[in-house]
Amino acid sequence: MEDKITLTIGKQKNIALIAHDGKKPLLIQWCEDNKEILKNHFLCGTGTTARMISDKTGLPVRGYNSGPLGGDQQIGAKVVEGRIDLIVFFSDPLTAQPHDPDVKALMRIAQVYDIPIAVNKASADFMIKSAFMDTPYDHDVINFQKNIADRANTL
Numbered sequence: 137m138e139d140k141i142t143l144t145i146g147k148q149k150n151i152a153l154i155a156h157d158g159k160k161p162l163l164i165q166w167c168e169d170n171k172e173i174l175k176n177h178f179l180c181g182t183g184t185t186a187r188m189i190s191d192k193t194g195l196p197v198r199g200y201n202s203g204p205l206g207g208d209q210q211i212g213a214k215v216v217e218g219r220i221d222l223i224v225f226f227s228d229p230l231t232a233q234p235h236d237p238d239v240k241a242l243m244r245i246a247q248v249y250d251i252p253i254a255v256n257k258a259s260a261d262f263m264i265k266s267a268f269m270d271t272p273y274d275h276d277v278i279n280f281q282k283n284i285a286d287r288a289n290t291l
Contacts, residue, residue, distance in 0.1 A: 142275040143250075145221040147272050152211045152223045153181035153189060153197060156233060159226035161186055166226075166257055168193050170264050180214070182207030208238040212245045224251040224260045250275045 149227075151165060153172070155163035166187050179197040181189065186199030201207040214220045223246055225239075233239060246253045254260035 138279055141279045142274050144275040149177045149221040151179050152220050153224040155185045158228045163226045164192050165195050204235040206243045212242045214277050215249050215251055216227035216243050227255050250277050
């Protein structure tokens with residue numbers, strides 16, 4: 137069994153949209169500015185952010201719980217299930233967040249599963265303007281079945 141497996145991010149992306157309170161207006165404006173691209177993809181997000189984007193831009197955004205109520209963890213679970221392809225998370229590095237461990241867990245799981253994550257407008261602009269936005273993209277991730285089997289045999 138191989139150590140890595142290849143997964144494909146399809147042409148239509150599943151994009152998670154998240155923003156801390158102080159960054160919500162910036163994310164909403166970014167979504168409005170990139171509406172023509174975003175309307176071709178499936179959008180989801182944490183509760184308040186999803187609702188505000190949908191209300192202010194008209195884009196359909198499936199909402200999960202708000203971040204402090206487990207929304208970041210719900211998005212992380214979707215990453216593990218292979219149902220999130222990109223994350224745009226406008227975080228506020230200058231304001232303490234009560235759910236900071238959840239935010240760190242989400243970022244960690246995005247790294248483990250090799251999911252692109254933009255944490256500010258510049259990185260989101262680069263990501264959404266990438267040639268990969270309109271094509272499938274193959275990426276290698278850990279073969280979790282092999283990893284589990286190996287661990288079960290060595291513990």
